Amino acid sequence: MKILVAVKRVIDYNVKVRVKADRTDVDLANVKMALNPFCEIAVEEAVRLKEQGVASEILVVSIGSKPCEEQLRTALALGADRALRVDTDVLPDALSVARVLAKVAETEQPDLILLGKQSIDSDNNQTGQMLAALLDRPQATFASEVKIDGDQLQVTREVDGGLQTLNLKMPAVVTTDLRLNEPRYASLPNIMKAKKKPLEVKTPADLGVSISSQIKLISVEPPAERSAGIKVGSVAELVEKLRNEAKVIA
């Protein structure tokens, strides 16, 4: 069984971004970048399936400029077999990303495609669903458990009301939620080994896809700043303030 995992380079989750003074965008100069946490979980899941003997090959794909090869190397160090970067300097919209991934899927014919549920930069939560639609394959988003039985996939999803379990026929698209697994750290020997694993670069034109940006960023503003309020000295004072000052309790 072959698994395709889509991974994205994003700002490290510990960094608090700031809006640029001219409000045209956020300031990403010199900030630490990393593999999107949900993509890391997707890679980990694929590696576990390989370790269990269920999967035989893991291909990781990222769409972006040269620096995202760093994140592809990370994925290779975690246990993926080969990597593909689809080169683009423009920021692709989600439909373009899904179209590129669909083309890759057409040639590679994976049985399972894993994506993160959400990029922590755009907070979009849409690419996996779009890819599944383009391929006309079933989807299980927000997965917290994945079991494979022949060509059947049983996936438990984290939904607003609790948990929902679906059966899907492969090939299928699964997007990962936080509790699917806890990703390992890449060991030093594996980081060294990853440098020798194949990493191919293609252009969107090679794949017959064009990249567009149909969503224009007009401006960015900081969220309404909350100023720290006061410290109360006791529970009695807190209750008094909530009743008489904030008037939020009776």
Next chain:
Amino acid sequence: MSILILAEHDNQTLKPVTLNVLAAAGEIGGDITLLVAGHGCQAVAEQAAQAAGVSRVLLADAPAYAHQLAENVSKLLLNLADDYEHILAAATTTGKNILPRVAALLGVNTLTDVLGVESPKRFKRAIYAGNAIATVEIDEPKVVMTIRGTAFDPVAATGHNASITQLDQVYESDDVSFRHEALAASDRPELTAARIVVSGGRGLGNGENFDLLYQMADKLGAAVGASRAAVDAGYVPNDMQVGQTGKMVAPELYIAVGISGAIQHLAGMKDSKVIVAINKDEEAPIFQVADYGLVADLFDAVPELQASL
């Protein structure tokens, strides 16, 4: 202009968040159609017909739609899409699962979790865990998007009387089937709609200690939420997670107990009107957004607070 909204429901009742989506649609402007897709959901259609601003209700009632499977509902929406410039749903796990699929079938991009309407093509949404609010313009022939309920005041649930039209198209994929679900049953208000939310974090130490919060919540008529750390540690189920990758809440009062205030948690609650933090670490970042901070051991403070309510 005309707008199609996918109603959020559980086959019995129309979820209030639909009323918030209707408010967003009202700001876009245009004739509004509400689609109720489900099974045995006639009652939902009747409630939907009463909501303010709805011109007509479409009812697609079939077993294939019982569990809101994206494969089936997206084809239904695709089939209806011709008549509408905007297709909206709530930014719930249901809406987020289905609408991007619809968009891709239509060959257009989609906007997730929209929190402001500037014009029919220009919207505001949060990015980077709420650390920036982006104004974006979408250049697509159809605008497909999910709406953050807490960002719009709901329209009136009753007083209206729109027509209900039955649809008989049934789309059913052979590639996916529903197996089972484990939905949390609770008498407390729904987290995203509650006026007061009491949330607990890793500081609670274990699941039993959450009883302290449940008791206090019941006294206040509040919903109970949690940080990711509390969910990951197994203290409480996943549906209670508040934050960037959990639920967005904006109650009048948010009481954070034993929560440090990581940016991912703040992303989900910092639009609350009044924030109270109870934490024994006076340096905890949650105090930077709290209107009222109490530096105390929660095991002393919460019982005392509960007794004085």
